[in-house]
Amino acid sequence: xxxxxxxxxxxxxxxxxxxxxxxxxxxxxxxxxxxxxxxxxxxxxxxxxxxxxxxxxxxxxxxxxxxxxxxxxxxxxxxxxxxxxxxxxxxxxxxxxxxxxxxxxxxxxxxxxxxxxxxxxxxxxxxxxxxxxxxxxxxxxxxxxxxxxxxxxxxxxxxxxxxxxxxxxxxxxxxxxxxxxxxxxxxxxxxxxxxxxxxxxxxxxxxxxxxxxxxxxxxxxxxxxxxxxxxxxxxxxxxxxxxxxxxxxxxxxxxxxxxxxxxxxxxxxxxxxxxxxxxxxxxxxxxxxxxxxxxxxxxxxxxxxxxxxxxxxxxxxxxxxxxxxxxxxxxxxxxxxxxxxxxxxxxxxxxxxxxxxxxxxxxxxxxxxxxxxxxxxxxxxxxxxxxxxxxxxxxxxxxxxxxxxxxxxxxxxxxxxxxxxxxxxxxxxxxxxxxxxxxxxxxxxxxxxxxxxxxxxxxxxxxxxxxxxxxxxxxxxxxxxxxxxxxxxxxxxxxxxxxxxxxxxxxxxxxxxxxx
Numbered sequence: 001x002x003x004x005x006x007x008x009x010x011x012x013x014x015x016x017x018x019x020x021x022x023x024x025x026x027x028x029x030x031x032x033x034x035x036x037x038x039x040x041x042x043x044x045x046x047x048x049x050x051x052x053x054x055x056x057x058x059x060x061x062x063x064x065x066x067x068x069x070x071x072x073x074x075x076x077x078x079x080x081x082x083x084x085x086x087x088x089x090x091x092x093x094x095x096x097x098x099x100x101x102x103x104x105x106x107x108x109x110x111x112x113x114x115x116x117x118x119x120x121x122x123x124x125x126x127x128x129x130x131x132x133x134x135x136x137x138x139x140x141x142x143x144x145x146x147x148x149x150x151x152x153x154x155x156x157x158x159x160x161x162x163x164x165x166x167x168x169x170x171x172x173x174x175x176x177x178x179x180x181x182x183x184x185x186x187x188x189x190x191x192x193x194x195x196x197x198x199x200x201x202x203x204x205x206x207x208x209x210x211x212x213x214x215x216x217x218x219x220x221x222x223x224x225x226x227x228x229x230x231x232x233x234x235x236x237x238x239x240x241x242x243x244x245x246x247x248x249x250x251x252x253x254x255x256x257x258x259x260x261x262x263x264x265x266x267x268x269x270x271x272x273x274x275x276x277x278x279x280x281x282x283x284x285x286x287x288x289x290x291x292x293x294x295x296x297x298x299x300x301x302x303x304x305x306x307x308x309x310x311x312x313x314x315x316x317x318x319x320x321x322x323x324x325x326x327x328x329x330x331x332x333x334x335x336x337x338x339x340x341x342x343x344x345x346x347x348x349x350x351x352x353x354x355x356x357x358x359x360x361x362x363x364x365x366x367x368x369x370x371x372x373x374x375x376x377x378x379x380x381x382x383x384x385x386x387x388x389x390x391x392x393x394x395x396x397x398x399x400x401x402x403x404x405x406x407x408x409x410x411x412x413x414x415x416x417x418x419x420x421x422x423x424x425x426x427x428x429x430x431x432x433x434x435x436x437x438x439x440x441x442x443x444x445x446x447x448x449x450x451x452x453x454x455x456x457x458x459x460x461x462x463x464x465x466x467x468x469x470x471x472x473x474x475x476x477x478x479x480x481x482x483x484x485x486x487x488x489x490x491x492x493x494x495x496x497x498x499x500x501x502x503x504x505x506x507x508x509x510x511x512x513x514x515x516x
Contacts, residue, residue, distance in 0.1 A: 041074035045081045047111065050090035061111075068092045068119075079104030084117035084141065086110050091122045093129060100135030105168060108138040116142040116175060121155075123147025127179070128156045132163045137170040142177075149180035155192045155219065160206065162199035167207045169195075174214040181220045183289050185264065187227045192216035192259075197228035197249070197271070204230060205271075206249035213256045220263030221289050223282070224254060228271035236300045236328030237353030248273040248301065255279050263288035266311065269298040277306045284313040286320045286344070294348055295339075297324030303331040308496070310338040310469075317371050320344020325361070327354030327379070336496035337364045338470050345372035345399065346391065349412070351379030359384045362488075363496050363509045365473045366391045367465070373401040373419070374412070382411030382435070387488050388495070390473045390508040392465050395423020400430050401446060409435040416485035418460050418508035421445035440486045442507045456480055460508065463515050470496060470509070477514035481507035 047064035048071055057065050065071050068090050071082055076098025084090065100106040108128070110117050119141055121127030127145045130136055136158075143155045155176040160166045171193060181190025187198050193211060197204050205228070216223050226249065232239055233246040252275040259266050259282045266282040269275050277296060286293040295311035298304040311322035322339035325332050327350060339346050346366040349359065366373065366389070373391050393399045401419055404410055410433045419441065421427035427446045440454035461479040464472040474497065475481055485505040494500055495511040505511055 041076055044077060044079070045083060046071060046074065046076070047083055047085070048090065049085040049088050051088075068094045071096055076106065079106060081107040081109065083109055083111040084119070086112040086117055087114035089118040089120060091120045093121060093124045093126045094119050095126065095129045095131070099133040100168070102135065105135045105137045105170070106133070108136070108141070110140040116140050118142045118144065121145030121147065121153060123151065123153075125151070125153050126157050127154065129154075129159065130157070131159045132161060132166075134166040135168045137172070138174065139170070139172040140174075142175040144176075144178045146178040146180045150182055152184060152188065153179060153181040153190055154194045155179040155216070157194045157196060158206075159196045159198060160204045162202040163204045164202055165205055165207050169206065169209045171211045172213050176214060176219070177217045179219045183221050183263065183291065185222050185225060185227075185268075187229055189222055189225065189227070190220055191222035191225045192219040193224045194222070195226045195249070197230055200229060200244045203244070203247050205247045207251055209249070209252045211254045211257065215258050216262075217260040219261075221293075222264050222268060223259040223262045223266045223285070224257065225265070225268045226252065226270055226272060231271040231300050233300070233328070235355050246271070250274060252276070257281075260284050261287060264291065264293040265295070265297070267296045269301050269304050272301045273303055275301065275304045277304065278308045280309045282309070282311045286315045286318065292319040294319045294324040294344070295322040295342070297326050297348070298329045298332055299326040300328035302329065304329065305333045305335070307333075307336045312339070312341045314342035314344050317344050319348060321348050321372070321375065322346055322366075322369065324348040324350065325356060325359045325384070327351045327356055329356045330358050332356075332359045334361045335363050335492065339364065339369055340367040340469060342369045343371065345369045345375060347374045348377070349374060349381070349384055349410070350377040351381045352377055353379060355379070356381050357383040360490070361386045362388050362491070364389045365470045365496070365509050367469060367473065368392070368394050368397050370397055370399060372403040373399055374403065376404045376406070376410045378406045378408060380408045380410065382409075384410070384412045385415070385488070386412055387415040387417065388485065388491075388505060388507070388509055390418045390462075390510070391420070392462065392473060393419070393421045393425065393427045394466065396425055398425035399427050401427055402436055403430045404432045404436065407432045409433045411435045412437070414438045414441065415488060416440050416505060416507050418442045418481055419444065419446055420460065420462065420465070422465070440484065440507065442481050442484070454486060456484065473508075474510040474512065475506065475508065475514050477516050479514055482514055
């Protein structure tokens with residue numbers, strides 16, 4: 001995809017160096033190294049170059065540790081670094097015992113020249129584990145764990161259990177791949193990156209988290225997942241009034257990551273408040289899971305913003321759509337995103353047995369998403385505003401633009417959108433609840449559309465519908481969609497292309513004057 005300036009200029013600001021772990025490693029250090037462990041843990045920098053242990057290791061650059069187990073036994077000084085030699089390969093779980101402090105984070109990273117050091121989990125549940133610590137940064141590692149395929153496992157797990165508030169976590173520049181886990185998700189699920197709050201005694205949450213510039217590929221089940229046992233409130237169907245009360249994590253940013261070939265979901269945000277998910281690229285998800293999975297979505301989370309993301313390659317119609325506003329969420333915004341070639345469709349809006357509200361889906365583009373544009377599921381909701389999006393359905397693709405699969409009321413205001421169907425196949429509406437209202441949309445070659453006051457069926461003159469995205473879905477000069485929309489209160493000042501939003505606005509995602 002060729003990105004316009006608003007996409008490029010904000011891309012990835014990697015922050016920090018390295019993060020970490022706690023479990024059991026694969027190798028056993030000699031007794032001499034064990035005896036030296038407490039003394040050598042006083043070093044500020046611990047060097048690791050895995051290979052046959054000699055009993056003379058002390059963690060210096062000249063005499064680096066040879067096994068992950070040697071590192072895991074150390075009680076590290078506050079603000080220590082654990083650096084693995086580039087070009088080396090360590091097998092087992094890396095789980096340093098230490099912490100950082102403001103201005104002196106614990107750093108897990110690389111030293112020397114060459115390829116990123118490899119940490120191979122060797123079939124263990126954890127590969128890189130950071131448990132009950134804070135002020136930690138991890139970067140520039142290759143993390144894999146293909147052994148014992150189908151077992152419960154994680155590439156990187158950051159876990160707080162009955163800890164209180166943990167602050168300052170940075171995962172940057174990690175290459176995570178072939179985490180061949182099982183088909184579970186949640187606080188103990190299989191994932192490439194899992195932020196996991198567990199326990200029920202001490203109120204616990206994360207604060208100040210940045211997951212940026214990482215690669216996650218060939219993972220079962222989840223790509224990047226945030227989960228917490230401190231998630232109980234009546235707005236979702238899993239509410240347990242006797243369980244830990246709702247305590248959301250705060251200041252979470254997931255930015256500039258690439259994800260590919262995932263068994264289940266891509267990026268899932270749960271039990272957070274004010275999370276930002278932007279500039280991520282996901283291609284290929286819901287590929288091997290027997291459950292229901294979507295590309296990027298929040299659950300039981302408030303004020304989540306998803307922007308400037310691109311999602312494609314979702315498989316199956318057990319969800320399989322790019323984006324989802326799910327139950328227990330309030331104040332969710334999806335804006336400036338791209339979706340294409342997903343078997344399950346563009347968007348799911350789902351309450352199931354919970355509730356949701358105040359959701360905005362605006363200035364996004366969708367091309368050749370199959371099956372449904374917007375899918376609802378059981379349960380009623382209101383306050384969903386789907387406006388100024390552009391949906392193109394090309395030859396050989398069929399889509400139900402809005403598909404209500406129950407008669408329970410779904411309050412969706414569908415305004416200022418462009419829907420174009422070309423070639424074989426159909427684009428239709430299936431409405432049952434009476435809660436979906438349309439106005440000022442341009443609906444071209446659609447069938448079973450309800451009343452659309454202020455709307456049109458004229459060709460909007462898209463610039464290059466089968467060309468590069470999102471540029472190909474801009475408007476040409478003379479388009480009947482120019483200034484043909486209705487003002488929507490609370491709209492942002494600009495569209496995904498950087499154009500100011502006019503009054504009245506254009507229909508669709510492009511608010512420019514039209515391309516000559």
